[in-house]
Amino acid sequence: MPETRAGGDPLLQKLMVPLAIWVVFTAVGAVFLSIGASRQVALERTSPAYHVTSPTPASPGYFGVVPNWDGNWYESIADGGYPATLPVDGQGVVQQNEWAFYPAYPMVVRGVMAATGMRFAPSAWIVSLLFGAMAMVALFNLVRFRMGTWGAGALVACVMAYVTAPVLQVAYTEGLALLLVVLFIGAVRRRLLGQAVGIAVLLSLTRPIALPLGVVLGAVLFHDWLTQRRTTSGPRFPVRDVAATAAVLATAALWPLIAWAVTGRRDAFFETQAAWPVNSNGLGGWVGDMLRFTPVGILAIVVVVYLALVCLRPGSRRWGQELRLWSVVYPLYLFLASRPSPSMLRYLMLAIAPLWPFPGLGFTYLRGVRWAPPLVLGVLIAIGLVAQYFWVTSFFIVSGDLSHRPFP
Known part of the structure; x- marks a missing residue:
């Protein structure tokens, strides 16, 4: 698809196309959540399923499942903040607590609650909807210049149809x-290093993904330096580039340092993380499973091979150097720095680009068979929506035996 200049495009293409896609898929997801909510069991503070901040009855309705799982922890943070002293059992082992969850999102929700007087669930719903919509608009405009309107819309649709x-x-x-990752990639693409560092600080208070951000920034700037070296004589040492990369990498320590400062325990964040069984046996579990060719390891190998095939082929250049690099570095980081859990499905959504693996497939390709691109897109969306329904009703909704629950 031919490239089009952003400046000549109407507002319809920049804003309304991604928002229309977002509205349609959000409505479908809301239907799935509502169906699932009718099957959810009652949750009490003593329920063995997980930490319950606000008990809910059986079949609590759509807003009754909005705070499910991690949402209960965010509700606890929005209502009461973080504990000054870590909770421990009789042997002094740190128990699960709010320090495992980053503050940016619940603090925004807390602000909405204070401004409107609404409860947590509708406030969190509004905040999540706004961030999701802005993320789709930002993503659409990040790739539209290279992929065209149809290709950018296809990527947004595949992200919204993801499981x-x-x-x-x-x-x-x-x-x-997702919004901050897209904004970071956009800042790196324009070489706005100060802006990139600022976004990385916000991300370090949202999710623990500062390290792959720093790798992406460092790799892009190093490539720039090598290119400059080949075209000019005696380039100066890139002090600003190195400082920006180091600053982004350093943001990984921000939240653990805050936890230390507040609780007085140097290991507060890490001991809290270890309180969850999936984190208690160290890192690198995916790699071990891959080397042993366990069922989980084979699945991980399939994902890695898929990412390599999609991200390293020439057609993926349409994503742009920065997004393409992120789509490789971030999943590899996940496999190296986490243990097998159902949450990996959710984490991989932030890889973004590989969710639409055909960035060069548009209406100007395959002459005489213009139905092929929308057919391929339609098949991927159909598969994604079926998977969404299964994920919502089998993972996100709490039903059945509460003592043996897969978590989302």
Whole structure:
């Protein structure tokens, strides 16, 4: 698809196209959540499913499931903040507590609650919807110049049809994190290093993904330096570039340092993380499973091979250097720095670009078979929506045996 200049495009293409796609898929996700809500069991503070901040009856309705799972922790943070002293059991082992969850999202929700007087669930819903909508608009305009309107719309549609995309309308951080990642990539693309560092600070208070951000920035700037070296004689040492990259990487320590300052325990954040069974046995579990060829490891290998095939082929250049690099570095970071859990599906949504693996497929390709691109897109969307329904009703909704629950 031929490239079009952003300045000549009407507001319809820049704003209304991604918002229309967002509205349609958000409505479908809301239907799935409402159907699932009719099957949810009653949750009490003593329920063995997970931490329950606000008990809900059986079949609590749409807003009754908005704070499910991590949403209950965010509600606790929005209502009461973080504990000054870590909770421990009789042996002095740190128990699960709010310090495992980053503050940006619940603090925004807290502001909406204070401004409107609404309860947590509708406030979190509004915040998540706004961040999700802004993320889709930002993503559409990030790739539209290279991929064209149709290709950019296809990417937005595939992100919204992704298996875990309904979290963009519940009390989770995905919408805010996705928006900030897209803005960071846009800042790096324009080489606005101060802006990139500022966005990285916000992200370090939203999700623990500062390290892949720094790798992407450092790799892009290093490539610039090498290019300059080949075209000019004696380039100066890129002090500003190195400082910006170091600053982004350093933001990874921001939240653990804050936890230390408030609680007085140097290991407050890390001991809190270890209180969750999935984090208690160290890092690198995916790599071990891949080396042992366990079922989970084979699935991880398939994902890695898929990412390599999609992101390294020439057609993926239409994503742009920065987004293409992020789509490789971020998933590899996840596999290296986390252990196998159902949450990996949700984490991979932030990889963004590989969710529409055909960036060069548009109406100007495959002459005589113009139905092929929309057919391919339609098949991917259909598969995604079926997977969404299963994920919502089998993972996000709490039903059945509460003591053995897969978590989203």
